[in-house]
Amino acid sequence: MERVAMKVVTCSAPTNIAVVKYWGKDDVALNTPLNSSVSVTLHQDQLRTTTSVAGSSSLQSTRLWLNGQEQSINKRVATVLREMQQFAARVHGKADQETRQHLHIVSTNSFPTAAGLASSAAGYACLVAALAEFYGLSEAHEEFPGQLSVIARQGSGSACRSLHGGFVCWQKGEQADGRDSIAVQVADDKHWPELCAVVCVVNDAAKDTSSTTGMQTTKATSPLLAYRAQHLVPERVKTMEKAILERDFDTFGTLTMQESNQFHATCLDTTPPIFYLNDISRQIIQLVHCYNAQAGRVQAAYTFDAGPNAVLFVEEQHVQELVALVLHCFPLTSGMPIKSSIAFDRTSPSALLTKLETSSDGERACKMPHFPNSVKMVYVSRVGGGTRVLSADKALVDAVSGEPLPSNNDN
Amino acid sequence: MERVAMKVVTCSAPTNIAVVKYWGKDDVALNTPLNSSVSVTLHQDQLRTTTSVAGSSSLQSTRLWLNGQEQSINKRVATVLREMQQFAARVHGKADQETRQHLHIVSTNSFPTAAGLASSAAGYACLVAALAEFYGLSEAHEEFPGQLSVIARQGSGSACRSLHGGFVCWQKGEQADGRDSIAVQVADDKHWPELCAVVCVVNDAAKDTSSTTGMQTTKATSPLLAYRAQHLVPERVKTMEKAILERDFDTFGTLTMQESNQFHATCLDTTPPIFYLNDISRQIIQLVHCYNAQAGRVQAAYTFDAGPNAVLFVEEQHVQELVALVLHCFPLTSGMPIKSSIAFDRTSPSALLTKLETSSDGERACKMPHFPNSVKMVYVSRVGGGTRVLSADKALVDAVSGEPLPSNNDN
Numbered sequence: 001m002e003r004v005a006m007k008v009v010t011c012s013a014p015t016n017i018a019v020v021k022y023w024g025k026d027d028v029a030l031n032t033p034l035n036s037s038v039s040v041t042l043h044q045d046q047l048r049t050t051t052s053v054a055g056s057s058s059l060q061s062t063r064l065w066l067n068g069q070e071q072s073i074n075k076r077v078a079t080v081l082r083e084m085q086q087f088a089a090r091v092h093g094k095a096d097q098e099t100r101q102h103l104h105i106v107s108t109n110s111f112p113t114a115a116g117l118a119s120s121a122a123g124y125a126c127l128v129a130a131l132a133e134f135y136g137l138s139e140a141h142e143e144f145p146g147q148l149s150v151i152a153r154q155g156s157g158s159a160c161r162s163l164h165g166g167f168v169c170w171q172k173g174e175q176a177d178g179r180d181s182i183a184v185q186v187a188d189d190k191h192w193p194e195l196c197a198v199v200c201v202v203n204d205a206a207k208d209t210s211s212t213t214g215m216q217t218t219k220a221t222s223p224l225l226a227y228r229a230q231h232l233v234p235e236r237v238k239t240m241e242k243a244i245l246e247r248d249f250d251t252f253g254t255l256t257m258q259e260s261n262q263f264h265a266t267c268l269d270t271t272p273p274i275f276y277l278n279d280i281s282r283q284i285i286q287l288v289h290c291y292n293a294q295a296g297r298v299q300a301a302y303t304f305d306a307g308p309n310a311v312l313f314v315e316e317q318h319v320q321e322l323v324a325l326v327l328h329c330f331p332l333t334s335g336m337p338i339k340s341s342i343a344f345d346r347t348s349p350s351a352l353l354t355k356l357e358t359s360s361d362g363e364r365a366c367k368m369p370h371f372p373n374s375v376k377m378v379y380v381s382r383v384g385g386g387t388r389v390l391s392a393d394k395a396l397v398d399a400v401s402g403e404p405l406p407s408n409n410d411n
Numbered sequence: 412m413e414r415v416a417m418k419v420v421t422c423s424a425p426t427n428i429a430v431v432k433y434w435g436k437d438d439v440a441l442n443t444p445l446n447s448s449v450s451v452t453l454h455q456d457q458l459r460t461t462t463s464v465a466g467s468s469s470l471q472s473t474r475l476w477l478n479g480q481e482q483s484i485n486k487r488v489a490t491v492l493r494e495m496q497q498f499a500a501r502v503h504g505k506a507d508q509e510t511r512q513h514l515h516i517v518s519t520n521s522f523p524t525a526a527g528l529a530s531s532a533a534g535y536a537c538l539v540a541a542l543a544e545f546y547g548l549s550e551a552h553e554e555f556p557g558q559l560s561v562i563a564r565q566g567s568g569s570a571c572r573s574l575h576g577g578f579v580c581w582q583k584g585e586q587a588d589g590r591d592s593i594a595v596q597v598a599d600d601k602h603w604p605e606l607c608a609v610v611c612v613v614n615d616a617a618k619d620t621s622s623t624t625g626m627q628t629t630k631a632t633s634p635l636l637a638y639r640a641q642h643l644v645p646e647r648v649k650t651m652e653k654a655i656l657e658r659d660f661d662t663f664g665t666l667t668m669q670e671s672n673q674f675h676a677t678c679l680d681t682t683p684p685i686f687y688l689n690d691i692s693r694q695i696i697q698l699v700h701c702y703n704a705q706a707g708r709v710q711a712a713y714t715f716d717a718g719p720n721a722v723l724f725v726e727e728q729h730v731q732e733l734v735a736l737v738l739h740c741f742p743l744t745s746g747m748p749i750k751s752s753i754a755f756d757r758t759s760p761s762a763l764l765t766k767l768e769t770s771s772d773g774e775r776a777c778k779m780p781h782f783p784n785s786v787k788m789v790y791v792s793r794v795g796g797g798t799r800v801l802s803a804d805k806a807l808v809d810a811v812s813g814e815p816l817p818s819n820n821d822n
Contacts, residue, residue: 223673
């Protein structure tokens with residue numbers, strides 16, 4: 001029997017790093033946030049999710065593969081599928097044949113899953129983008145502005161921010177049904193070309209509290225979270241957006257660090273307390289403050305999400321020395337794997353080290369940390385664009401059989 | 412030439428552990444706090460400061476020895492000396508001969524100075540108590556109630572709480588001159604005889620930020636601290652006092668842990684952030700939550716001050732198993748030094764361990780930590796009394812020569 005090629009679309013999506021943090025849901029069912037947040041979209045050259053969607057009336061059921069392993073369709077994926085199909089039915093007038101087809105969804109990350117690199121934001125953004133492409137839907141649809149944002153948000157809150165490139169604000173919104181709780185671009189990926197992000201993957205034995213359960217516990221038990229969300233974040237969002245528009249690294253970096261610290265402070269104020277930073281995270285924080293102290297200005301800024309990995313923001317002219325400093329303080333005995341769009345020499349930053357060791361961060365004399373094998377991977381990334389539609393040759397699924405293609409892992 | 416024995420008085424003072432935390436000064440010169448705090452006075456059998464004051468017109472200058480080393484008179488000691496002399500002059504009508512004499516002050520701690528056991532509270536309380544005895548002054552003086560508290564506070568804020576035994580509230584006060592910012596006993600040291608404190612001294616390489624500079628930085632930069640001090644602590648003080656009066660361990664323990672965590676949260680919200688907890692502190696915190704989870708109630712409570720050492724509150728019937736658990740998880744290869752008023756057997760708590768390993772703290776399955784040589788000393792203490800006047804044979808100074816006695820270190 002001759003088999004007909006099925007419809008296959010493939011998209012990729014970036015990760016994003018919040019610089020004004022989201023922690024705590026306003027409405028659990030709608031997945032709306034207690035406060036607005038602001039993020040930077042990282043370039044897909046280093047960190048990305050790729051997802052193919054294949055559909056055909058010949059498929060027997062909807063199935064999902066992540067990084068080569070078939071997964072059951074969890075509740076959040078099911079919600080995204082249902083919402084996208086309903087959206088398609090509304091846009092196209094009524095449920096057509098396509099929206100009733102079963103799908104095969106195949107997704108891979110360009111980075112190790114266990115690294116704690118917030119794959120859910122890129123993953124759900126990519127799923128929404130691929131389904132939108134499959135069903136012929138657009139985020140900019142006149143009648144339903146922000147609908148893709150609303151659906152991505154229901155997969156994973158921060159996923160709505162990964163739909164866009166550049167700098168993005170996820171607005172808390174005012175409507176009871178959450179329809180205006182959507183991600184809006186503050187500036188595109190060409191706006192601040194010098195800005196780089198150095199992602200330091202920290203070795204960590206402990207299993208972290210999942211962000212879903214963590215933020216529920218914090219909301220239920222931390223009096224500081226409610227105060228922060230209501231009284232501090234609205235002003236901080238304005239300050240951050242202005243700093244981004246003005247490419248004001250000093251304000252951007254200072255507030256990024258304060259936001260990271262205040263988010264982790266509310267985790268610590270939780271009962272029982274939640275710890276995402278470990279002693280290596282703390283060493284990186286103190287190293288950045290010392291680095292800024294010797295420079296006499298904010299030249300690098302750290303931020304940490306729900307795990308010990310650091311993301312360091314730095315402008316291009318300082319990337320080389322900052323990465324050299326990280327490699328010096330946290331050497332990997334087998335040689336540090338770096339994935340970077342910028343070339344590095346790996347010489348020791350001796351002049352910088354001398355300067356650092358005679359500095360103080362205002363409180364303490366700077367003492368260079370030395371913790372071999374505690375940072376296991378470094379990614380250096382620029383600000384990048386939003387979700388992309390890829391060509392057919394990038395498909396992760398066989399258009400005839402509907403099965404995942406064998407080599408569908410691109411990390 | 413025949414030499415006449417000079418007047419020598421000797422006092423001892425306890426340490427205290429705050430269960431509602433003090434962090435941040437309202438008025439730096441007066442050393443008044445941003446909020447009231449509540450503490451437990453620990454028994455002097457384990458942790459105490461002893462101070463002798465000798466005075467004579469034959470002494471050439473006022474001198475100070477701490478733990479066998481002569482020290483210069485710092486600003487805070489000078490303030491306490493001046494204020495005590497002015498108080499004596501007011502009480503006794505005018506400056507008599509005694510208040511113009513030079514003094515030799517000799518002080519020792521019963522614990523290693525470098526252990527980070529908040530020696531300043533006991534130290535300044537003991538200095539004030541010894542000077543009060545020397546000048547014949549009393550805290551209960553009718554005309555000047557709380558005057559010793561006011562003076563001790565100017566040496567070190569928490570020192571005023573160490574003047575009293577039992578459970579103590581240091582009231583923020585209302586007066587501009589700080590005269591009502593004094594320590595008041597909530598309940599005496601006989602009130603809750605079952606309550607014990609297990610002090611775990613944690614090995615730490617890093618030098619911590621001093622609490623004096625730390626609290627100034629937090630006040631200047633943390634928006635969460637101001638909110639906490641104004642809006643959260645007043646209610647927490649009331650709840651804590653009630654829990655103490657009712658010997659309600661569940662409320663006492665829950666709030667003690669929340670207070671510790673919220674204090675450290677404000678340290679993390681500081682720019683640059685201040686870290687006092689390290690990975691071992693975090694392991695102890697999670698161990699206590701697991702211990703409580705297997706018990707199905709709050710049976711132990713941790714609190715941490717400006718360093719990584721843990722103080723664990725527990726009622727007497729559970730001291731044995733809690734200490735055994737700490738020794739099991741944090742063994743000292745050379746054998747753990749314990750200073751305790753309670754006898755221990757050092758058998759492994761195997762039944763408890765089995766129960767723990769099948770528990771969860773609500774979030775995570777309990778996994779027993781194993782970090783040899785990370786807790787270097789354990790003190791087990793009951794609630795104790797306030798400052799004491801000691802007999803002449805306990806003097807640390809030679810009444811004839813005015814020199815420190817050779818063996819004046821009692822740890």
